[in-house]
Amino acid sequence: AQSVTQPDIHITVSEGASLELRCNYSYGATPYLFWYVQSPGQGLQLLLKYFSGDTLVQGIKGFEAEFKRSQSSFNLRKPSVHWSDAAEYFCAVMAIQGAQKLVFGQGTRLTINP
């Protein structure tokens, strides 16, 4: 069965500092990989996705993520965070076949210090 682990439940960084959110997945093959962001009262917004090819993918809002097959990881990074980045971040996997339902991690809540 697929599973996603986000080891950090809550992270606090200062505005302007760099950010890395960790994500590890368990799946029999390479799945599709995603990062979503959820702000209070808002729906889930897709930040970026990985299917194949270049293991460093660029997303919206200055985010990027790197797929490392050997570590089954898909960590999200941003060089310099802004106060508006405070939100809940979810890593998710999707099987290539079948229902293609998303399997989410439990999320990492990001707090930004001014």
Added chain:
Amino acid sequence: DTGVSQDPRHKITKRGQNVTFRCDPISEHNRLYWYRQTLGQGPEFLTYFQNEAQLEKSRLLSDRFSAERPKGSFSTLEIQHTEQGDSAMYLCASSLVRSSYNEQFFGPGTRLTVL
């Protein structure tokens, strides 16, 4: 607004009552998914439709839950005899399946509180 919409946004009900939620997907999207998100957790898959056919249901979807998508357009999710454990955010997503990938677009969710 051409995104996914859900109604109502909030619902407070008493234990034992029935509730129904509605999801309007993006026009022309042929797949529609329902997820449930409890406090402090990521969303969990409940069920999905390909056009009007319900193709898969999670074990999370007990007999008290029923979902429909008549005519392959909007969808409804009904919970009968609600329990306090049903309190959660119910998220709907739609997608247009082409080739081997479908990007799911999420609605704002319906937050259910069962007293």
